[in-house]
Amino acid sequence: MSGNSGVEARNRPGRRRWLLIGALLGVAALVVGLVLFKPWLLFVDVRVDEQLPTVAAPSAPVSAPSTPASGAPTPTGEAPPSSIPAVPAGPVELAMGSLISHEHPTTGTVRIVEQPDGTRVLTLENLDTTNGPDVHVWLSAADVVEGNAGWYTAGSAEYYDLGLIKGNQGNQVYTIPADVDLAKFKAVDLWCVQFGVSFGAAQLAFA
16 A cells, blocks of 8 residues: 555656646647637727718719800801810719628628829728728729638739728728729728638729
């Protein structure tokens, strides 16, 4: 009996050491998982309400002065123009689309707007999606596909990254650089770079 007790006594420190190592490894794995997945973001909303540009309504052409006979030559011998194109009084909508859900429930309206000075912006209007790690706003060359099949399509197509999403709710404005060729892009994608998956996307309809 005394011999067995001595062996058990000698084994206890080693057992405690392995238990301590296992506990430390478990804590380290938990910390790494929290850093990578940031699960608390799923329960925290970040709302951003920036001023959206007010899109100008289409302006009717300005009619030219009337003449005695429509299309009759002027004293210079030239036919008068029938109308003069109107200059937009404010921002003009170039494209728009509605967000659909991919990995996370997502709603809202996307617009590409040209300002009177020629600069262009992308707006997210009434956005509502899930908060998550490393979600970016992409202009994507891929068509939007509904359902699970559309979760990854943007990852294999050309894209332009407009930057980290400002929040998962509200109204937001992103500047589109002058050298970006909009003709290349068919959609806007809320893309989680860390996990390579779409939270939601909108097919663009150009004016």
